[in-house]
Amino acid sequence: MNGSRLVIPTWDSPPRPEFGDIRGSAATPGIQALNTPAGQAALISGDLGRIVRVVREAVQLDQADVARLANSAQASISRVECGKRNDPTLLTAICAALGILRADPPAQDPAYSEDMRRRDLLKNIAAAASAAMLPAVVTDPAWAGRIGSADIEECWAALHRLQNLEDQQGGGTVYQLTAGIANHLQDAVGSASYGFATGCRLREVTAVAAVRAGWQAFDSSRRESARRWWLEASHLADLGEGADQARVMALAAMAVPAREAGRGQEAIGLARAARKASGPDAHPKLLSLLTAREAIGHAGIGDTAESARCLARARQWLDRDSAGDAPAWLSFWGQGDLAVHEMHCARAAKNARAAERAAREAVLASSPETGLRNHTIYSAYLGNVLACTGKLDESISVTKYVLGSGAIAGSRRIATEVRKTATVLARQTYLPAIQLASTVERLVPAA
DSSP states (O other), X not given: OTTOOOOOOOOOOXXXXXXXXXXXXXXXXXXXXXXXXXXXXXXXXTOHHHHHHHHHHHTTOOHHHHHHHTTSOHHHHHHHHTTSOOOHHHHHHHHHHHTOSOSSOOXXXXXXXXXXXXXXXXXXXXXXXXXXXXXXXXXXXXXXXXXXXXXXXXXXXXXXXXXXXXXXXXXXXXXXXXXXXXXXHHHHHHHSOBOHHHHHHHHHHHHHHHHHHHHHHHHTTOHHHHHHHHHHHHHHTTSSTTOTTHHHHHHHHHHHHHHHTTOHHHHHHHHHHXXXXXXXXXXXXXXXXXXXXXXXXXXXXXXXXXXXHHHHHHHHHHHTOOSOOOOGGGTTOSHHHHHHXXXXXXXXXXXXXXXXXXXXXXXXXXXXXXXXXXXXXXHHHHHHXXXXXXXXXXXXXXXXXXXXXXXXXXXXXXXXXXXXXXXXXXXXXXXXXXXXXXXXXHHSOOO
């Protein structure tokens, strides 16, 4: 890691960006470059200089060409790309010259700081990229056609691409892109032309996009944005068929931050409300998830007996999921995730042995190849549990693995857990523990 600090993106936005719409049918070569692997990697890094360089090279312009288009000097373009100059006015001119901004960005408030202006520029670029990932009939309200089944498939494909990125690099890295897609889909639900069957599928993909945006906001500590997105998803259930599971997804999601905030009764209520909304024919896998969410609520208020009963039922429900016909949005739920819930319940009950056992099970049940972010989160939990139980060498080894993971830079949850471990290690007299705590302090910024 070369001694530099890990950069965890913190730029945020409310669920409704204020930039004007870009027409998907007229995506510029620069915007298309943003949706290549190199372009997306540059965008999610939050490094404007890197974005400029990647796009400039993709559209085959040299620095002198960009300087002429931006009415600047070649030396200024070079300094921007090297990170030695970050003047937002110049950066905006360069991005406009490269064609990677949404149409008609709003006038900047004169009270904005330069950091705020750069943040809004990043949001502007991300909004352009997310619009280009969707068909024009979805992103352009003036488009004359009707949304069809092929358009819905393109929307699902865009979400799938971002899900793969999130699984590897964390929710913070792709939040702005997913939020942009969810906004466009919400607009299409309300104003586009489509038939009944297509409308059902459009509401479904929109609900999933909103829930994912909420999870990504939560993963990067944007708690209020997460809640707004989940409420938006729940609202979709009132707009017609297709999004009937949206309310269940949203309520189940909101139980997690309630537990983290120490509101155990609220977590219980949300889990039970989700169970009621799921109806009498709820899938066993869904029942397992909701019962586990209720369990951590009971643990949070000190009712260990009821928590244990809920966890036992959650395992029974999960064992009954043998047909493989669960709703697609439940694909994340499995033995590893249930083990994490058991670990949280054990930590609340101050049962260190049970917490360690559950944390180990979660790590073993996950894979860095198929889901690096979750595997890293579970490893971070294990590192903390081991530190708290005095198994310092193993905690140090696990925590070093987490620090070397590419997912930590995109997940505040991982970073927070690592810093908790460092706090425990810093209190020890064991030199390797103290050294690692110092390394974490240097590399992982506080929330």
